Amino acid sequence: MKIRKPPEWGITPVPQNQRILRAIDLAVFWTSLGTGLLVYQAGALLVPALDFLTSFIVITIGTLIGTLPLALAGMIGGNVGVPTMVSLRPSFGIRGSYFPTWLNVIQLIGWGTLEIAVMAKAGDLISSTTTGFSAYWLWVIVFTIFTILMGIGGPLLVVKQWLERFAFWLLYGSAAWVTFWALQNGGLSRVLGAKAEGGLPLLLALDLVIAMPLSWMPLAADYNRFASTSKGGFLGTYIGFVVGNISGYTIGSILILATGSADIVGSFGYLFLGAPALLLILVYELDNCFADVYSAAVSVQNNLPKLKQWVLILLIGGLCAALALFIDIENYIWFLLWIGATFSPIFGVVLSHYYLVAKQRIDVEQLYTRGGDYWYSKGVNISAIVSWAAGFAVYILITTYLSWLGATTPSMLTAAALNIALAKARKRIRVVAR
Numbered sequence: 001m002k003i004r005k006p007p008e009w010g011i012t013p014v015p016q017n018q019r020i021l022r023a024i025d026l027a028v029f030w031t032s033l034g035t036g037l038l039v040y041q042a043g044a045l046l047v048p049a050l051d052f053l054t055s056f057i058v059i060t061i062g063t064l065i066g067t068l069p070l071a072l073a074g075m076i077g078g079n080v081g082v083p084t085m086v087s088l089r090p091s092f093g094i095r096g097s098y099f100p101t102w103l104n105v106i107q108l109i110g111w112g113t114l115e116i117a118v119m120a121k122a123g124d125l126i127s128s129t130t131t132g133f134s135a136y137w138l139w140v141i142v143f144t145i146f147t148i149l150m151g152i153g154g155p156l157l158v159v160k161q162w163l164e165r166f167a168f169w170l171l172y173g174s175a176a177w178v179t180f181w182a183l184q185n186g187g188l189s190r191v192l193g194a195k196a197e198g199g200l201p202l203l204l205a206l207d208l209v210i211a212m213p214l215s216w217m218p219l220a221a222d223y224n225r226f227a228s229t230s231k232g233g234f235l236g237t238y239i240g241f242v243v244g245n246i247s248g249y250t251i252g253s254i255l256i257l258a259t260g261s262a263d264i265v266g267s268f269g270y271l272f273l274g275a276p277a278l279l280l281i282l283v284y285e286l287d288n289c290f291a292d293v294y295s296a297a298v299s300v301q302n303n304l305p306k307l308k309q310w311v312l313i314l315l316i317g318g319l320c321a322a323l324a325l326f327i328d329i330e331n332y333i334w335f336l337l338w339i340g341a342t343f344s345p346i347f348g349v350v351l352s353h354y355y356l357v358a359k360q361r362i363d364v365e366q367l368y369t370r371g372g373d374y375w376y377s378k379g380v381n382i383s384a385i386v387s388w389a390a391g392f393a394v395y396i397l398i399t400t401y402l403s404w405l406g407a408t409t410p411s412m413l414t415a416a417a418l419n420i421a422l423a424k425a426r427k428r429i430r431v432v433a434r
Contacts (some may be wrong), residue, residue, distance in 0.1 A: 008309040010301045012223045013081035013364055021159060021226045026236030027243075028073075028168050029159050029223060032287045033216060034244025035171065035251075037118055042212060043252025049200035052191050052257060058202065059249040062209025063242050069412070070213040070220055071238040072351055077221025078230030080362050084221040084295070085302035088346070089367050091353035091419070092388075095379025098345025100346050101302045104218045107314060107339040108299065110149070112292035113323040119143045119282050120324060137325060143286065144321040150290040151313035155223050158290060158340070167287060167361065177249055182258040190258045207406020209249065213241055213341050214408060217347045219295040293317050344408050348415030349384045357423045383422040392417025 009018075021029075076087045085104060088097035114182070120139035128134040150158050183191065220237070227233030259381040297312035354360060366372040376382070395411035 010298070010309060011083055011086045011305055015081075018156075019078075019081065019226050019228050020156065021233070021236075022228055023232035023236035023239075025159050025164070026224065026227060026233055027240030028163050029155075029287075030237045031242035031244035032163055032168060032171065033291060034213070034241040035175070035248030036123070036285045036288050037282070038115070038210065039245065039248030040252035040255065042208070043249035044256040045199065045208065045248070046205055047253045047256055048194055049195045050195055050202075050205060051196040052253060054196065054202075055205070055253050056250060058205050059209055059246055059253075061214065062206045063245045063341035065409075066210035066213035067238050067241045067245070068085040069347060070217050070241060070350060071234045072355065073217040073347055074220035074227075074237045075230050075234045076350075076354055076362075077223075078227040078233035079283075079360065080364055081225045082221065082364070082367065083225060083298045083302070085299045086367060087221050087354075087362075088350055089357060090362050090376050091350050091381065093376040093379050093381040094367070094370070094374055094382045096376070096381050096384060100343070101115050101299050103339055103342055104299045105296050107218075107343075108292045108296035109320060109323070111290055112296065112316070112320040113327070114291060115285065115289035116140055116143050116147070116320050117324040119285055119324070122282055140321050140324050143282075143289065144317050144324075146286050147289045147293055147308070147320075148314055149287060151294040151317065152310050155226055155294070158287065163287060167283070170283060175247065175251055179254060182255050187258070191254055194257045201404035203406050204406045207408050208396055209245075209406045210378070210406075211340075211344075212245060212249075214344055214347070214412070216241075218299075218343050219291055222295045222298050223291075224428075280357035290318075293320065341395050341407070341411070342388075342392055344412040345388050345395065345415035348391050348412035349387050349419045352416035352419045353384070353423070356420055380394045383426060384419060387419035387422060390418050 043055075043059065046058065050058065073087075077083065080087070085097055085101045088100055092100065096284075100323050117140075120136055120143055123139035123143070124134055124136045127139075150162065186252065224230075224233040224237060227236070235419050293313055293316050296310050296316045300316075301307060301309065354362070362371055369375070370379075391411040391414045394414045395407040398405050398407035398410055
């Protein structure tokens with residue numbers, strides 16, 4: 001089937017005849033987002049604080065737990081056909097969704113910048129060590145151009161024409177090559193025999209793994225709204241991300257233990273044909289940057305629906321490139337992590353509302369109706385805001401005083417529980433009033 005560039009749906013529901021991504025298509029897509037250089041780096045953070053076997057168990061359990069909310073968030077898009085930020089409207093209110101949307105835009109621009117910077121630095125390392133030519137700015141431009149073109153092409157083209165025909169095989173071929181030579185270099189006995197050095201509590205390590213799939217929740221429905229069936233979208237998302245994330249984290253752990261390098265990019269220098277393998281992984285890494293830029297554009301349209309999507313993609317891609325050239329992104333990472341932390345309680349509210357309060361019912365027409373069911377009090381559902389704030393407060397308290405516990409999951413559960421309690425109280429008040 002030939003896939004042409006789809007119309008810019010923006011924030012309107014995708015028509016049924018354009019929801020063509022099967023479970024296997026979305027599995028390929030979410031596998032691609034579940035692995036890559038930044039995921040390798042996340043896996044590297046677990047060792048040698050933990051031994052390899054313990055880290056693998058933590059990676060597996062954390063991924064299985066964290067991917068469930070991700071798949072459930074995507075399933076809302078599969079059911080209704082709307083992007084993620086619009087799916088916040090039934091729980092937060094139409095206007096209530098605006099502030100989380102701007103937070104999402106900021107974090108996606110930040111992560112898009114980080115992706116471009118990491119790819120450009122790695123590309124520059126390859127060219128400088130193999131040919132003596134160094135031009136970081138040129139690599140920034142090259143990766144940005146490809147990202148913008150993919151964003152304008154849209155999810156259907158990226159999945160059907162880029163990932164399934166080319167990039168998916170590129171990723172796992174290069175990943176297998178890297179893993180093989182890492183083990184050849186360091187030896188399986190060196191990886192399995194590495195002693196834990198400590199310094200990373202198990203619960204915190206588990207929380208770090210859980211946080212990875214949860215970080216993709218603000219993007220989930222942007223792509224799963226193209227699912228042919230919501231069940232297929234759920235299964236494809238869950239299975240695909242689990243496979244990708246476990247693979248990515250594990251490869252990262254192996255690279256560090258086998259090569260003894262302090263960072264992931266540097267570890268490739270110890271491998272036979274490591275530079276070409278790194279270059280192939282960089283080419284594949286473009287899909288992560290595409291997701292950041294495309295979803296940032298769609299998110300902006302939740303607040304400013306009249307803006308053209310292709311114009312936003314061009315502007316956001318250009319902004320990411322400028323930031324990658326002039327800003328020390330490493331000092332920006334902690335700011336991005338704090339913004340990302342706000343989305344765990346946000347989706348505690350969204351998921352609890354959709355699956356437990358609303359019983360998976362959304363009136364699509366009311367999503368766009370001023371004064372309708374999702375208008376609440378001047379467009380804002382105060383109960384959802386209170387629940388979100390409580391969840392974020394729990395995150396701050398745990399991070400400050402109980403950091404060994406890990407704050408992501410408790411903050412999400414707190415927001416969900418309070419949102420359900422307030423919804424029940426509101427319902428009882430309405431019954432008494434009648």
